[in-house]
Amino acid sequence: MSVKLDLIYILDIFFIISVFVIETEGLVKFFGHIKALDDLSIHVPEGISGLIGPNGAGKTTTINILAGLVKPTSGKARVLGLDVWSESLGIRRKTRFMLEGQALPKSVRVFTFLNHVAKLCGSDREEVLKVLGIVGLKDFVDRRIESLSAGMMQRLRLAQALLGSPELIILDEPTANLDPIGRVEILELIAKMNKEYGINFLVSTHILPELEEIAGWVSIIDKGKAVIEGKPGEIIPRGLYNEYRIISSNNKRLMMLLRERGFEVEDKGGYLLVKSDIHWRLYRVLGELEEYRIYVYKIEAVGTSLEEVFRKVIVGE
């Protein structure tokens, strides 16, 4: 198995990828007696990349090490060619981070906070206003951060990461706390920023389908070790998960509307089972259905857990 993985990795290195924005070699991190990272070696190329792993896989520890917040016990890690511990300040001049559940100063107003961040990153208030427009927070500039909803808070976290014209943005679970439409918007925004401004992204998530459409590279880690790296289309076959469970405010009406738009839908009692080969198509249609006052409470892809992916793709079950 490992020979197969190494081969993919070597092929990618020599024939596809020329520059790594992030590389780690034999990264080990102990928290007391707990081994959070176990000889982790990943190589992230330019463009949009994903760092995928189940909860407790070591994603957040990896990102904390990349941000210079945590010192690795052993091993090396470089971001944009700079060492993560000794040259951390240099990294943070070129890289922005959005950490999982990142704490924000609750009593400060949205604009004041972003203005402070802009000044620290050598930017100005014009860029703050621009970024506020991009993330859709322009109407909330005078609000105190504590008064924002969880979704708004997540947009603010993204906004602070966009300031200061970074070369690389590392996002830890950026779509957490967002509704389905919000998730699509954020992912589209990432793709747009990459395309228009050439910003590289490393997106950490435990929801695999989210990255399928936008990421050019995926590193899957588990139990502090790299499991597989490569292009998503190559390591995960398309159509692996094409069924979605949806719970909405009016399942019957939603079923009718989805059928009108060409989806195969089954009513399973408490939820609808929808077949869609393209993940984003379903999300966009659901967004359009808002005008019918149908609210989607929950949407999840069937068989998207990483354990299932591992079983299907890596172990070959």
Next chain:
Amino acid sequence: MSKILDLLRLEYDLTWRYLTLGMVYALIFIAYTASLNVTTGILTLYGGSIVYLQDVASSYMYSFFLLIGLSSYIYSKSIASQISNGLIKTILCYPISRRRLLITKLVTNYLVFLPSGILPELYLQFLYGVDMKVFIALILVFAVKLLFSSTLAILFSVILREPLMSLIGSMLTLYTFEIAPGFLWSIHAEKIAKMLSLNYLIVVLYRALSSPNFLKTIMELDALATVLFSIVFPCIFFLSSLFLFEKMDLD
């Protein structure tokens, strides 16, 4: 320079709310102006400067006691609380070195605290026309005490990383420092008591300011150790905090 100012502003916005600022200033003002000459009745202006100095200084002690609690609270809020809730991680994701961040925290909160001790003293100067040397001695000692309690509170915040525990820890330690000289005096360990007593520094500074040779008077009063203690200890506290903070894992 503008970067430093930006950092100071950020730290001020993160730590201070107008209500907190108002509470701190009001409490210190109340403690000082309410207690002045309550115990002695008449402010002895012409009965000898030292008697008068001791009268004013004894009233200042109430503010010092309060200052200990307030500075412990603010630094635990600014450092321990931000470490525990992750806000410090957010700030350290921007291009700021850890050293600069900790220095900014000390400087900002120190600068916000300092006028809270100067304002009531200025008012008393206006009200009673206090001797300028007394005024300078009191302000200097307030500044030294504030530095002492600030650096110790920072050290506790960095070590304990938990707001309540660091608040309790630094408050207890500072109060111990406050009452230790009295206890040492009672067991006739005058030399150590003098060294640890920052209150004794008020008398020392006043006498040194009144004399033509500042340093000679300090030596004569056997107060060099007190002066060194008040300068060296905050430095040790802060350097230790810096060392620990730079090595710390912010997981």
Next chain:
Amino acid sequence: MINMIRALAVALIACGIGLLVSSLIRGYTTWTNNESIPCIMGKSFKLLDGVWAPRNIYLNVVVERGEADIKLYSNGKFLREWNNTNGFIERLQITERGHSYLLIKMIKADRNCTVSAKISFYGMERDLLTHAVFILIIGIILYILSMVKERRVALIAILIFFVLSIRPVYSVPVWMKPGTYAVYTANSFMSIMFVNGTIIQGDWKSYLMWKCINISGSQATLLVNFTLVNSSGKIVLSVMDYVRVNLNNRKVYYKGKEIGMTAMFLWPIPHKYEEVNLTRVYEKNIKGKVEKTNVMFIPGYGHQKAVSVRYNYTVVGFFNNHNYTLQGEGVSVLYDTDTGILLCGELDLEPLFIVAGVNTMTGNHVTLKKTNVDIGPSDMATEIYFLAMKILFVAIVIAPIVIAIYILRRKRSH
């Protein structure tokens, strides 16, 4: 910048509230001080020497195995005396914060004679409350300025308010018109030296009246009446004559000759810490310094704001075969802050006395008895003090209710 102004405003408001609270705490705290001193015959000494707060005092003095003349000086002014006493209990009010003491002179003293004094202070300190309100107002204005979007308009409005509240300054007192008059009385132990060299001492009552008869340019003609009544009520001296006063420089001319500079008014009204030439009789000159503004109760006129001019003087002279020395330390005279007219104070030297042939009057503590000069309404600060007290008590009652409602509403909104 705006945040800094707002922070300063908050600090000022906090200090104002702090001062208000501390003045309340102090107001409800009774301070007591004791002092006891062994004494010998003929010796003068001070007791309870220090800065006294402007509060009510309860004074208990005991002279054991002896008798003493005791004088109370408050803020440099003689306030009260007790002669040949072996003790007393007295309640008094100190109106100004300042250096005060009991001056004790032993008349009779046995062996082991001691004087002990106990003083208790109680009641509010008015100056603290006034300062608290002042600091609060400044803080609130600054806060409003930092909040208002049209900051320039607000700033201009405040400036206009202050400019309008400043009175224009004229070179001569505007209130001096034909018919203007003022009557002063003094009733104390005085030592009067006449120009002919006669010296009389005793408890006298003196009346000094001046009335403006005519004004020509800056020259005013005043009719001066000086009457001296002895302790049995008999008029000893009553003289009336005209003098000319230059309203620009207060110089007094009598029978065509300059005799000095009057202390009956000060114009323009001096600022705090300003040095002023207070009075002059021939070459004998007294200079003073404006120390502070006080509130002085004048019967019939209420609490009037006054500038306190303090002076020390030693005048040594030789007159009509007599050597004389006039001495005064920390003596104060008070002038109305609106008009500059003399309200009260010790006036030993004054050129208007020359009209009655009086050279000096030691211990002449005059008080304004009557005048038709509009010295203004009762002092605003005192009014604010009473208003603040009322508001404060209402606030103490209402605040817990408001806070409770706020907390309830906040909980509901959450």
